[in-house]
Amino acid sequence: MIAKEYIVGLAKKGFRNDGRDFSEYRAPVTVEYGISGKAAEGSAKVTIGDTIVIAGVKVEIGTPYPDTPDKGTIMVNAELTPLSSSEYESGPPTIDSIELARVVDRGIRESHAIDFKKLCITPKEKMWIVCIDIYSINANGNLFDASALAALAALKDAKFPAFDGETIDYKNRTKDGLPLNKLPLACTVWRVGDKLLVDPTRDEELASDARLTIAFTEEDEICAMQKGGERAFSDEEVENIITIASEKAKMLREAL
Amino acid sequence: MSEQKDYDKRIDGRRFDETRPVSAEVGIIKNAVGSAKFTIGKSTALAAVYGPRELHPRFKQNPETGILRCNYNMVAFSGSGNRVRPGPSRRSKEISLVTTQALEPVMDLSEFPKAVVDVFIELIETDAGTRCAGICAASLALADAGFPMKDLVAAVSCGVVGKTPVVDLDYNEEAFEGGSVDIPVAMMPRTGEITLLQLDGTLSKEQFKEALKLAKVGCRQIYDVQKAALKAKYGGAKK
Numbered sequence: 001m002i003a004k005e006y007i008v009g010l011a012k013k014g015f016r017n018d019g020r021d022f023s024e025y026r027a028p029v030t031v032e033y034g035i036s037g038k039a040a041e042g043s044a045k046v047t048i049g050d051t052i053v054i055a056g057v058k059v060e061i062g063t064p065y066p067d068t069p070d071k072g073t074i075m076v077n078a079e080l081t082p083l084s085s086s087e088y089e090s091g092p093p094t095i096d097s098i099e100l101a102r103v104v105d106r107g108i109r110e111s112h113a114i115d116f117k118k119l120c121i122t123p124k125e126k127m128w129i130v131c132i133d134i135y136s137i138n139a140n141g142n143l144f145d146a147s148a149l150a151a152l153a154a155l156k157d158a159k160f161p162a163f164d165g166e167t168i169d170y171k172n173r174t175k176d177g178l179p180l181n182k183l184p185l186a187c188t189v190w191r192v193g194d195k196l197l198v199d200p201t202r203d204e205e206l207a208s209d210a211r212l213t214i215a216f217t218e219e220d221e222i223c224a225m226q227k228g229g230e231r232a233f234s235d236e237e238v239e240n241i242i243t244i245a246s247e248k249a250k251m252l253r254e255a256l
Numbered sequence: 257m258s259e260q261k262d263y264d265k266r267i268d269g270r271r272f273d274e275t276r277p278v279s280a281e282v283g284i285i286k287n288a289v290g291s292a293k294f295t296i297g298k299s300t301a302l303a304a305v306y307g308p309r310e311l312h313p314r315f316k317q318n319p320e321t322g323i324l325r326c327n328y329n330m331v332a333f334s335g336s337g338n339r340v341r342p343g344p345s346r347r348s349k350e351i352s353l354v355t356t357q358a359l360e361p362v363m364d365l366s367e368f369p370k371a372v373v374d375v376f377i378e379l380i381e382t383d384a385g386t387r388c389a390g391i392c393a394a395s396l397a398l399a400d401a402g403f404p405m406k407d408l409v410a411a412v413s414c415g416v417v418g419k420t421p422v423v424d425l426d427y428n429e430e431a432f433e434g435g436s437v438d439i440p441v442a443m444m445p446r447t448g449e450i451t452l453l454q455l456d457g458t459l460s461k462e463q464f465k466e467a468l469k470l471a472k473v474g475c476r477q478i479y480d481v482q483k484a485a486l487k488a489k490y491g492g493a494k495k
Contacts, residue, residue, distance in 0.1 A: 036381040038298040040333035050286045054380060056333025077332065079342060083304040083376035085287045090327055090376075092343070131339050133332035135378065137302065138285045170337050 007207035011193035016204070022197040023244060026050070029255045031149065033157045041173065042158025045137075046150040046255075048199060052084075052137040055150035057130060057158040057178075061168060064120060064127045072119020072127035076105035077134065078147060084136035085202075100143060103186070103226045104134065104151050107215035111184035111223030114155070118179035121163075130155070130178065141202040144213050148186035149252055155180060156256065184223050185252050186215040187245035191233070196240055198248050212238065214245040218253065263418030267428045275412060275424040275474045280392070280485035282400040290401025292485070294393035296412070296478075297426055298383035303393035305401040308371035322365030326356040326375040328390050334382045336427065351387045358391050358442040358452035359398065362406045373403070384427045384438075385413045391442050391452065396482055400489070409451055410478040411442035414471035416459045423470040439464070441471040445479040448472060 002017060010017055020026070026049025036043040040056035064071060078101035080088040088094075093101075108114065119128040132154060134147045155178055162172040190200050190208040200208060210229035217223050222242070227233065233241070266272065276297030285291035288304035295301075311317045328351040330340050355377065365373060375397060377390040388411035395409040414423045418434040430436050437457030443450050459467070486492070 036300075036331075036333055038383055039336045039381045043333060052285070054331075056331065056380075058333045058339035060339060077342060079331075081329075081376065081378060082306070082327070082374070083285065083288070083302060083378050086306050086309075090344075131332065133339070133342070135331050135380075137378075138287050140287065 002203045004207040007204055008193040011195045011197070014195075016197065018201065022195055023248070025199040025248070025251065029252065031153045031255045033153060040154070041161060042154045042156070042178075044150050044153030044157055046146045046153065048142055048146050049140070050138055051140045051142055051146050053134060053143060053146040053150045054137055055132060055134045055147070055154040057132055057154045059158075059160060059168070060129045060131060061121070061163070062127055062129045064124060068116070069124040070120050071116035072129065073116065074105065074108060074114060074130045074132065076101045076108070076132045076151065078104065079133070079135050080139065080143075081136055085139040088136070088139070099226070099228070100147055101134065103144060103213055103224065104132070104148050106224040107148055107184045107186050108151065108155070111182050111215065111217050113152075113180060113182045113184050115179040115181055139202065141200045141205050142188065144188045145186055145199065145252065148184070148215065149255065152183055152185060153256060156183070182217045183253070183256065184215045184217050185249045186213050186224070187248040187252065188213040189241040189244050191229070191231070191237070196237065196244060198244065212241045212245070214242060214249075216246055216249040220246055263420040263432060263434060266422065268426065272420060272422045273470050273473060275477060276426065278478055278481045280396060280481050282396050282485050282489050288397070288401075290397045290399070292393045292396035292400055294389050294396060296385055296389050296424065298381055299379070299385050299389045300381045301377055301379050301386065301389040301393040303375055303377045303390065303397040305373065305375050305397045307373040308365070308368035309374075311370060311372035317370040319369050320366065322368030322371040322373055324356055324360055324363055324365060324373050324375070326352050326359065326377060326394055328352045328355055328377045328379075328387065330379045330382060330386065334379050336383065351390070354452055354454065355387060355391055355394060358411065359394060359409055361449070361451050362395070362409055362444055363398070364404050364406070384425055384430050385440070388412050388440050388442065392478060392482065396485060399486055407444040407446045408479060408482050409442050410445050410475040410482060411440065411452060412471055412474040412478055413438055413440045414467040414474065415439045415457065416463050416467060421463055421466040421470055423474040437467075439467055439471065441468065441475065443472065443475050445476055
């Protein structure tokens with residue numbers, strides 16, 4: 001691990017320890033579809049530099065919630081696996097994994113990326129539940145952006161299984177994709193020292209005192225935000241972050 | 257014994273002594289001390305090794321030697337049926353135990369008293385034979401980490417489908433209506449010693465012996481793939 005003071009000092013002088021610009025993602029940014037093609041309805045693997053995340057989609061049948069009887073729903077779960085870093089341990093979900101899952105969930109839910117009405121099979125009786133599970137495979141920073149991208153890629157990859165009105169036949173997949181309207185992507189901007197940067201390594205994350213995740217639709221509309229870290233942002237910083245994140249979300253979109 | 261039906265041709269067209277396609281790669285997870293990916297048919301295991309590191313709680317420490325600890329987990333979307341609920345189950349805990357025991361005979365952690373070496377195994381796609389795939393991946397990850405090992409451990413299931421002994425059953429064969437017996441086997445290929453042996457089903461002693469022979473042949477083929485994966489990263493003695 002590289003000392004926090006070193007990274008902050010370097011940032012103040014205008015540098016990152018791996019030589020990147022503050023607005024530069026690690027290469028390559030890649031998306032691979034169907035990594036669990038036989039098992040999952042949809043799946044994908046995302047790499048951003050040496051950070052690797054996988055996501056998969058399974059669908060289930062459930063009963064619509066009383067307040068939304070004509071809608072289906074989604075469920076997002078994230079696991080920071082001990083396989084991916086010595087920082088993570090086996091056990092119940094940590095607050096970090098819960099926050100990660102909820103930020104990805106909001107990006108999808110609040111952008112209306114999926115038409116929840118089309119996930120309803122019979123009002124008040126049957127709905128599709130789209131379960132998205134995200135796993136870190138090699139965690140070296142920027143899990144927010146990698147996870148949002150992986151979740152979306154897995155949704156794009158997914159096909160409904162055959163359903164006879166009673167039971168799901170998981171072995172027979174239809175040609176029908178999920179009712180995807182929009183493709184929201186998230187970019188997180190971090191402050192290190194007095195600088196704003198994207199795609200931090202884990203060492204840079206540990207040296208950061210504030211971050212802001214913003215999800216954008218392909219029309220460049222904001223559809224979710226999450227501020228993190230123990231320090232505050234100024235208005236000016238928030239504006240700058242929106243500009244940076246909007247541009248970088250477009251770059252990430254090209255990997256889809 | 258349940259009535260056994262004929263199984264004269266494998267559903268996916270393999271020979272009775274033929275495993276599904278096998279591939280392996282080491283060094284896939286940079287954060288880990290050692291790591292590997294192992295695929296057999298449509299079952300894929302990832303394994304990562306961390307440690308040696310201090311074992312907590314301390315009463316579990318052994319002052320004589322380091323301890324190996326394997327953890328087997330299926331990711332939520334890895335099954336072709338319902339979503340698998342995240343978190344440990346009785347099944348995954350038992351498999352973690354037998355996986356650890358399948359690997360312990362090749363390990364010598366006496367250099368690392370009081371420490372633990374953790375192996376985390378994640379199954380990202382499953383079509384039967386997952387504990388064996390996990391053991392193959394874990395063994396490669398430990399070798400990639402550079403621990404002293406007597407041998408690699410190779411594992412494959414064998415069994416009987418209908419009345420026919422076969423190697424490396426997939427889901428369709430495990431679910432064969434004429435009955436099936438699943439026997440996961442792990443071994444140290446150089447000596448042929450067995451480090452994992454479980455059996456699920458009913459069969460004759462002769463069928464068992466025949467199936468075990470097939471598993472040994474399968475393990476040796478897998479061993480070649482494992483060695484090739486290590487040579488691909490580290491090079492090897494040229495013939």
